[in-house]
Amino acid sequence: MKRTIALLALLIIPCTQAAESRPPSQIIAEAPAEHWRPADPQNTLYLDLENGRVIIELAEFMAPGHVANIKALARERFYDGLSVYRVVEGFVAQGGDMDGDKPTGKAKRTIPAEFSQENPTHRFTPLPGPDGYAPQTGFIGGFPAARDPQTDETWLVHCNGAFAMAREQDIDSGGTEFYAVIGPTQRYLDRNTTVFGRVLDGMEVLQQLQRGTEAGGILEKPENNRIVRLRVAADLPEKERKALEVLRTDSPSFEELIAARRNRPEGWFVARPGYVDVCSVGIPGRATTDHQSKP
């Protein structure tokens, strides 16, 4: 396995690391229990596709209307049997009711835009350094975000894994057609659509979907990417759930992780820009059993 040492060096703990600057892997492994929070099953979606499960955490505190409505749609079984009908390599996977004619019950077809919040309830953890798209970037409630410090306007940003709502020309026209960013960041979409969650687990399931070949990346046979079901995690029996925890983005461990990502250790790294962008920090998650099974 000699040759594999190369990039592995980025993931394991260098022996020469000084005690006061721990590498990311160690920060995450040693983060105390109170720096983690469980992903709330009431704000978690399970998107079950033919090839596996995608787990999405919903940002109720940022987009309460969208979160309440997609949960209502899930509980009406709205998405079951529909499809992820638009998949563009390096861009998005979009699903829902392509034809726009499936009836809903009490859930709505459109929800007023929730592109940003003026006074968000959660604390914003700023990221140092420049950003071309926003006055300030950082993290809020476990999501990558941006902010205007002058007005406190705060919004979630389009990193890989962002879960958002497609819309037509009218900013309030979205409500059922969700998309996930499956490629590099799509930051130019920030504040143009409502980002209301992010994929916690199962990105590889989305990546395995068939790409569309029709105009705009629509599939010729959308049924090839069939949605088996979309459920609120809390509505499934506990034994059918995967308990996940997310490192709190307002915790000292996460602050230390930001610093470690900005300042890579000398040694393997010979070029060290002293910078990390908001989409490259990575918000650690883990299955609850991962650490409970350890002594």
Place this chain on the structure above:
Amino acid sequence: MKRTIALLALLIIPCTQAAESRPPSQIIAEAPAEHWRPADPQNTLYLDLENGRVIIELAEFMAPGHVANIKALARERFYDGLSVYRVVEGFVAQGGDMDGDKPTGKAKRTIPAEFSQENPTHRFTPLPGPDGYAPQTGFIGGFPAARDPQTDETWLVHCNGAFAMAREQDIDSGGTEFYAVIGPTQRYLDRNTTVFGRVLDGMEVLQQLQRGTEAGGILEKPENNRIVRLRVAADLPEKERKALEVLRTDSPSFEELIAARRNRPEGWFVARPGYVDVCSVGIPGRATTDHQSKP
């Protein structure tokens, strides 16, 4: 198809567009023939996996040693039957000789680092606006790049699709274990490894590979991601090749594309940051037959 209008608006030509600011799709469609260049079959690799073909353009002008050596390795059939043994979701797919014991012929196992060039032969097209990782970003010879304007040191950057060489602690220790970025940008790796190409076609083939579950993302059964063969395109009969063209990054069409990506049209876009990062511009490519078949 009513609901699909939403994000499609980003891809089609808005009717309200002023003649002097064409949208990206139109700039690309109307680019004159001399703004395109064929991908040179002598600097193109075909990485054939069980599930399809990945086409990689090599940047000989930036990393001549690495390009010459991987072509020599391909011509010795070095990679045939090896595997893409390390696949980490949102990060990289790495392939080659995991055990490090397969003999080579005249090709070398290690090549001195070619992280950057002091005086590159091709013209650098700068991108306006800030970048946290480098003094200046832009494009050179069809590749996303960065540059220090004071020294003219220029290097290729780790966008999605970047094709680079893994290494161990010694900067000159890489030579056979290639990796492709399959997730968001990994810009902190810039100038820490030799980037010597980019994926022109078949990213979805890489995305469909099995992820590794062992430490560092190594596959338990690397043979599941077997490399059928790695070939220089020029070595295959013409009828087995896919002729590709790339929009010249030093052409007026590409300059106009940069401007269009920075300044999205009013209308669907309500938030317009007037900025685009180097990994979000996208360098257009097309199959030669795409346009030849049109009148």
